[in-house]
Amino acid sequence: MTLSRRKFIAQSVALGCSAAASPLLTPVTFASTPGENRLVVIILRGAMDGLDVVQPYGDPNLAQWRPNLLAGEAAGSIDLDGFYSLNKGLADLMPLWRAGELSFAHAVSTPYRDKRSHFDGQDLLENGGGNADASLTAGEDGWLNRLLSLLPDTHVETAFAVGRQRLLLLEGAQDHSIWSPESALNLSPQAELLLNRIYASDALFAETAQMAMELSKSNEVMAMGGGRSGPTKALAQFAAEKLNEQSRIAAFSIGGWDTHANQSRGLGNALGQLSEAILTLKSGLGNNWQQTTVMAITEFGRTVAENGSQGTDHGTGGLMIMAGGALKGRKVMSDWPGLDEFDLYQNRDLMPTSDVRRYAGWVLRDMFGMPLSDLGNVVFPGVDFGDSPGIIAG
Amino acid sequence: MTIEQGFINANRFGYGIRPNETPFSAGMLAQMQSPDPADTALSYPNTEDRRLALVALRNIRRDTNRNSPEYKQLRQELRDGVNDDFRRMLLRPMLSPRGFRERIFAFWLDHFTVAPKQLNSRILQGGYFEDAIRPNLSGRFADLLKAAITHPSMILFLDQTTSVGPNSRVGQRRDRGLNENLAREVLELHTLGVDGAYTQADVRQFAELLTGLTVTLEGVEFNQAIAESGGETILGKTYGDGAASLDNIFEFLEDLAMNPITAAHLARKLAVHFVGPDPDADYVAAMADAYLASGGELIALYDVLLNHKAAQVPLGQKARTPFEYMVCCLRAVEAEADTIVNLDSRALVNSFQAPLTSMGQRPFFPGGPDGWDQDLLAWITPPTLAARINWAGTLAQDHATGLDPRQLLETVLGPLAPDDLSFAVTAAETKWVGITLMLISPTFIRR
Numbered sequence: 044m045t046l047s048r049r050k051f052i053a054q055s056v057a058l059g060c061s062a063a064a065s066p067l068l069t070p071v072t073f074a075s076t077p078g079e080n081r082l083v084v085i086i087l088r089g090a091m092d093g094l095d096v097v098q099p100y101g102d103p104n105l106a107q108w109r110p111n112l113l114a115g116e117a118a119g120s121i122d123l124d125g126f127y128s129l130n131k132g133l134a135d136l137m138p139l140w141r142a143g144e145l146s147f148a149h150a151v152s153t154p155y156r157d158k159r160s161h162f163d164g165q166d167l168l169e170n171g172g173g174n175a176d177a178s179l180t181a182g183e184d185g186w187l188n189r190l191l192s193l194l195p196d197t198h199v200e201t202a203f204a205v206g207r208q209r210l211l212l213l214e215g216a217q218d219h220s221i222w223s224p225e226s227a228l229n230l231s232p233q234a235e236l237l238l239n240r241i242y243a244s245d246a247l248f249a250e251t252a253q254m255a256m257e258l259s260k261s262n263e264v265m266a267m268g269g270g271r272s273g274p275t276k277a278l279a280q281f282a283a284e285k286l287n288e289q290s291r292i293a294a295f296s297i298g299g300w301d302t303h304a305n306q307s308r309g310l311g312n313a314l315g316q317l318s319e320a321i322l323t324l325k326s327g328l329g330n331n332w333q334q335t336t337v338m339a340i341t342e343f344g345r346t347v348a349e350n351g352s353q354g355t356d357h358g359t360g361g362l363m364i365m366a367g368g369a370l371k372g373r374k375v376m377s378d379w380p381g382l383d384e385f386d387l388y389q390n391r392d393l394m395p396t397s398d399v400r401r402y403a404g405w406v407l408r409d410m411f412g413m414p415l416s417d418l419g420n421v422v423f424p425g426v427d428f429g430d431s432p433g434i435i436a437g
Numbered sequence: 438m439t440i441e442q443g444f445i446n447a448n449r450f451g452y453g454i455r456p457n458e459t460p461f462s463a464g465m466l467a468q469m470q471s472p473d474p475a476d477t478a479l480s481y482p483n484t485e486d487r488r489l490a491l492v493a494l495r496n497i498r499r500d501t502n503r504n505s506p507e508y509k510q511l512r513q514e515l516r517d518g519v520n521d522d523f524r525r526m527l528l529r530p531m532l533s534p535r536g537f538r539e540r541i542f543a544f545w546l547d548h549f550t551v552a553p554k555q556l557n558s559r560i561l562q563g564g565y566f567e568d569a570i571r572p573n574l575s576g577r578f579a580d581l582l583k584a585a586i587t588h589p590s591m592i593l594f595l596d597q598t599t600s601v602g603p604n605s606r607v608g609q610r611r612d613r614g615l616n617e618n619l620a621r622e623v624l625e626l627h628t629l630g631v632d633g634a635y636t637q638a639d640v641r642q643f644a645e646l647l648t649g650l651t652v653t654l655e656g657v658e659f660n661q662a663i664a665e666s667g668g669e670t671i672l673g674k675t676y677g678d679g680a681a682s683l684d685n686i687f688e689f690l691e692d693l694a695m696n697p698i699t700a701a702h703l704a705r706k707l708a709v710h711f712v713g714p715d716p717d718a719d720y721v722a723a724m725a726d727a728y729l730a731s732g733g734e735l736i737a738l739y740d741v742l743l744n745h746k747a748a749q750v751p752l753g754q755k756a757r758t759p760f761e762y763m764v765c766c767l768r769a770v771e772a773e774a775d776t777i778v779n780l781d782s783r784a785l786v787n788s789f790q791a792p793l794t795s796m797g798q799r800p801f802f803p804g805g806p807d808g809w810d811q812d813l814l815a816w817i818t819p820p821t822l823a824a825r826i827n828w829a830g831t832l833a834q835d836h837a838t839g840l841d842p843r844q845l846l847e848t849v850l851g852p853l854a855p856d857d858l859s860f861a862v863t864a865a866e867t868k869w870v871g872i873t874l875m876l877i878s879p880t881f882i883r884r
Contacts, residue, residue, distance in 0.1 A: 089805070110612070159621070160631045162807050207797045208804070209815040226795065226820035229827060234870055237861040238826075238877065244857060245879040247817055252826075255819040298804065303596045303618045351614030352599025357621065389637065 080334045080369065080410045081286045083293050083324060084187060086212060087317070087341040088165060089300035092355050093362025094347065094393060095310055096133065097147045097375055101126035104382035108348040112306055112355070127375045132314030135322060136366070144325075144370050146434060148363040148402045149377035152343055152395035159357035161301065164342030169212040171400060171423050180424060184215025186400075187294060189422045191217035193413055199254075202292040203285045205278050212294050220254060220290075224281035228259035279320040283327025286335070295320075300341060304352035321366050333368035336406055336435065344393050347382060360393030363402055369410065369435050376402070376432050404428045409435035441852045445752055448853075448884045449711055450743060451536025452761065455768035456848045461534040465743050468535040469575040469736060475533055476571065481525060482518065484564030484589065485656075490515055491557055492654050515560050520782050522563030523790065523800055527777055530764045538574065541739070543761070544710055545570050547808035549585035549627060551594040553801060558593050562801060565590035577733045578703065579694035583687055586623060589652040595619035595806065602648035602665025602681070613663075620644035622806045628693045630702035635672060642669040646689060649681050659683045672696075694733050700725040707742050709811055713754030720747035752853070753883045756816040758809055759796035759825070761884075763789065766829055766876050769849045770837040788831075795824035817882070829876040833869040842871030853880055 099105055100115030114120060120128035121137060127149070129137070139145040155167045156175040163177035170179045171186030182189075191197050202219040204210040207226075213219050230238065235256065242249040262281075275297055282293035297320060299313035317339060325332050344361025360380070365372070380386050380394035388394045400423040407413055407422065415428045438446075447454055450465055461468055482490070494515065497508045530539035546566060553559040569588040573581035585591055592598060600616035601608045608614060620643035625631045649664025650657075664681035674692065677685035693699055704724035708716035724741040731737035742748065757765060767776070780788065793800050797816060803809050810816065837845075842862045846854050858878045865871035875881060 157637060158625070158631055159637070160625050161805060163631055207795070207818070207820055209810065209812075209818065214814070221818050221820065223820035226823050227827070228823035229830070231870075233866055234830075234873070237865060237870070237874055241858050241861045241874055241878050244855070247813075248822070248879045248882075251817050251819055251822045255823040255826075258819060259823060301805070303616050304599045350599075350616050351601045351603070351608070352596060352616045354596070354599070354616065356615075356617040391637075 078291070078411065079331075081291050081293075081328070081331060081336070082406070082410055083282060083286070083335065083337040083367075084212060085317070085320065085337065085339040086165065086169065086210070086294070086296040087300050087313075087339055088161070088296050088298045089302075089313075089341075090161060090164070090343050090345055090357055091300040091313070091341040091361060092302060092306065092310060092345040093149060093341075093360070094344065095306060095355075096130045096314065096362055096364075097123070097149055098128045098130065099126060099149070099379065099382070100128045102379070102382045108382065110349070111353050112349045123375060126379075130310065130314060132311045133318050135318045139321070139325070139366055140373055143372040144366055144368055146365045146370055146372040146374045146376065148365070148397065148399070148432070149375055150360045150380050150393055150396045151363050151377075151399040151402065152360050153399055155343060156359065157389075159343065159359075161342060161357075166211060168340060168342045168399070169210065173423075173425050182215060185210065185212040186403075186422050187212045187292060188215030188217050188219065190407060190411075190413075191215075191219065191292075193417055193421055194411060198289070200285065200289045203282065203290045203294070205282050205285075205293055205295040208296050210294055210296065220258065220285075222254075222258040222262065222281075224262070224277045226255075226259065228255045230256070275316040275320050276323050279323035280327055283324050286328060287331055297339075302345070302354050303350065303356060304354040306349070306354040309354075317364070325366075325368075336365060336367040336369045336410055338403060338406060339364040339366075340399055340403070346391050347387055347393055348391065358392035359388045360395035361399075363399050365402075365406070365434060371433055371435060374433070376434075398426060400426045401428050402432060402434065405432055405434055442749060444851045444853050445749070446743075447536065448752055448765075449748070451540060452530045452768055453536075453765040453881075454849045454851075455531075456771055456845065458534055458768075461536075465537040466736070466740055468538040469541065469739055473533070473535055473538060475529060475535075479525060479529065481521075481563065481567055484561065484568045487518075487560050487564045488589070488654065488656060490518075491560060495654060512556075515556070517782065519559050519563070519801075520785055522566070523785065524777050524780075525563070526566070526760075526800075527764060527767070527789065528774060531767045531772065531777075532774060537739075537743070540711075540761075541574055542571055544707070545574065545581060545585075547803070548706065549581075549591065550803050550806050550808040551588075551590040552803050552806070553590075554594070558590060559801070561590050561593070564588075575736055575739075577694070578699075578728070578735055578738075579691050579733055581735070582627060582690050582694055585627070586619070586686075586690065587650065587657055587683075589657055591619070592650065592652045592657065595622055597647060598651050598653075600644060600648055601663045602645060605648065605664055605666070606662045608663065608665070615641070615644045615648065617641065617644045620647055623690075623693075626807055628699040628702065629696065630698065630706075633696075633698045633702065639671050642671045643689070645669045646671065646676055646681075646686055650683065650686060695729065697725065697729060700728045704728065704738065707738060708747070710755075711742060712748060712750065714812065717745075717747035720745050753879075754813065755811075755884050756813045756882055757884050758816065759793050759798040759821070760800070762796070762825060762882065763793065763828075765881070766832055769845070769876065769881075770832060770840065770872065772832075772836050776836065792824060792828040795821070796828070797821040797824075813883070825882065826873075826877045830869075830873045833872040833876065837872045838869055840868065840872060842868055842875060845872060846875050849875065850880055855880060 098114035115128045119131045122128050153167050154173045155164050155177050167177040169185050172180040199218040200220050204213045204221040207223045278295045297316050302309040345355035345358040350356050378396040380396050404418045565588050569584040573584050595618045596616045597619040601613035603614045621640045624635050645665040646669040649659045666681050668675040668678040676689050704721045727737040727741050846862050861874050862871045
């Protein structure tokens with residue numbers, strides 16, 4: 044959006060803001076873009092159990108914590124490197140692994156600690172701040188929005204939030220687009236004029252409706268020919284189409300990771316959604332896949348021990364998933380903390396040995412040529428990015 | 438009270454104006470202090486009826502199979518019952534002159550969110566609305582809390598059926614253990630709030646205290662075989678030292694309800710929900726103090742909520758949620774009960790349920806146990822605003838062709854209507870476009 048969506052609250056209550064000055068209300072031409080590289084960020088809401096997705100079956104302690112949640116061969120999982128095995132729910136991604144287009148960072152977390160609330164955990168994950176109590180950075184905006192402020196020649200469609208769910212990740216002072224593939228807006232020209240008139244004195248409504256009108260017109264075909272695909276597939280398809288046009292950054296969410304009970308079934312479903320999303324992005328992006336990195340991140344991991352109901356409870360250290368043709372992939376990056384009782388965080392959770400923002404920072408640096416010092420000042424304040432983990436090719 | 442303040446209250450604390458409705462003249466607080474005739478006028482299957490229906494469904498499945506006509510027929514009837522629950526959800530606030538009471542009902546329903554995971558839970562959910570939440574809107578918070586936490590819907594939603602005391606008989610014999618989900622959410626969402634002074638150890642101890650509470654097709658029960666015995670120390674106090682029991686759980690819930698941190702959490706949440714995201718500190722403190730001084734009475738909270746001077750600030754910091762919006766639109770165009778009662782299931786989905794989903798609020802399925810977003814910005818996004826505009830246009834075409842938009846604007850928004858809206862409504866080429874403009878105006882969508 045053109046103004047900070049957060050600022051709208053104050054402005055629109057005062058009703059003092061004129062939408063006439065908005066660049067969205069006049070035709071915009073997109074002359075240049077911030078390069079050809081593409082980034083997709085997927086927020087996995089509900090806390091994915093990293094230990095059951097990339098299973099450290101080579102760690103002798105794993106089986107003792109998880110008598111029912113199996114790993115390795117016993118679970119029908121696929122060996123990755125002799126130490127880790129991949130949950131069979133992601134089996135369809137094995138061709139990507141073999142092609143070097145899939146990587147993982149294990150035992151990672153945000154700085155959020157101890158309260159283990161999904162909602163605070165997700166806010167901090169999207170905000171990118173560094174406080175253990177999940178209090179947000181001063182702007183209360185999203186780190187992907189702050190990234191836009193560092194990119195040259197951005198425009199309103201450079202970054203796209205896809206879906207109906209709000210994404211703090213992209214909220215903030217920088218323009219961005221928000222649309223959902225199945226949405227449409229039908230207004231006669233006369234009604235459109237009157238609508239502009241009654242929205243003129245309310246910046247939030249004016250800008251939101253303007254974007255709805257424009258995106259509805261330019262995405263009409265998509266709204267018609269959706270076919271019978273799952274909701275996540277539709278999001279990924281739409282994201283791919285936008286990235287093939289003028290967008291370079293897209294973000295959406297996948298839920299269903301809060302597996303307190305019968306984890307194998309719930310996690311299987313969620314992994315199916317994620318796998319389908321990644322494969323849909325790959326096929327939809329065509330040659331552009333070679334210049335794409337997909338990052339899937341979650342608010343925290345889950346308990347090392349399974350709970351009383353073949354599930355796991357809220358934990359700390361977790362897993363980050365990366366895919367894309369731009370990757371120098373086929374790695375599970377980790378400073379593995381071990382699973383001995385004394386290795387665990389508070390005797391219950393996987394000890395985080397690295398910050399998820401460190402890996403995300405290197406992806407941003409490699410994809411958009413951004414100095415780490417800028418990233419440390421603006422996008423992920425105060426993070427020590429350390430040495431390159433070697434995620435991206437070239 | 439000025440005329441304008443009357444309009445503000447109807448929108449801030451109610452579901453807006455329904456023209457020609459006889460207002461509840463005794464005032465908003467009084468809506469909570471006498472029985473609502475609609476409670477008995479609209480009959481519904483209660484939780485026990487629903488449980489018996491699920492038992493019958495199981496028996497038919499056992500005696501025949503999943504493909505038998507008898508099984509399919511009962512299953513279909515129960516699915517239709519879920520649609521009736523949705524109809525009731527829309528009809529009550531649409532037709533009730535007790536708008537504040539209906540908004541308070543929606544508030545607590547959201548505070549104690551349950552989201553069904555499978556058909557059984559969907560069937561029970563309507564019972565949760567009517568039997569756990571609605572009868573407890575104006576008594577003590579502790580009673581509302583106990584009713585919500587021990588209803589089958591909540592027990593199922595937050596996995597309490599799977600939590601077993603590690604040292605209980607079943608825990609020992611079958612190597613089963615705790616599931617923390619319900620314990621955590623009661624502390625984080627229902628009582629103290631995430632900033633409250635509790636630790637992971639408190640969550641764990643509370644989860645142990647909750648073991649034994651479970652539900653089967655025979656109903657809610659306290660099962661000693663899965664209960665962790667011995668005392669549990671939570672927030673510095675020990676509960677139960679002999680046999681585990683439901684009474685121990687209730688004793689802790691009573692203490693939680695009277696915890697000053699809970700009082701502050703509830704007060705703030707009410708202020709944020711009804712007024713705006715950054716509530717006046719004195720408003721919140723006055724609500725919490727009144728609540729504690731009364732011994733935990735909800736009426737004490739509502740009294741300050743309605744009558745403190747901070748409740749009189751101008752409208753506009755909030756957006757009506759899509760469900761609120763739908764009800765307010767239906768009321769504004771004076772939709773009659775048969776608009777909803779006579780729709781078949783398919784039409785109900787197309788006209789109401791699918792549009793709610795497009796507006797970002799899939800009915801009965803909040804994203805998580807924290808309920809729906811309270812932030813204006815979460816609701817006013819390009820795809821979801823487009824869905825509101827489309828739906829309001831359809832409603833105006835279908836239901837409001839006989840109404841004069843200028844008159845309706847005067848009745849529904851009165852002094853709240855800004856000049857540009859009055860102009861646009863007059864300039865519309867048809868009546869229904871004029872009415873649509875009113876319904877999609879910022880003045881109508883904000884509250």
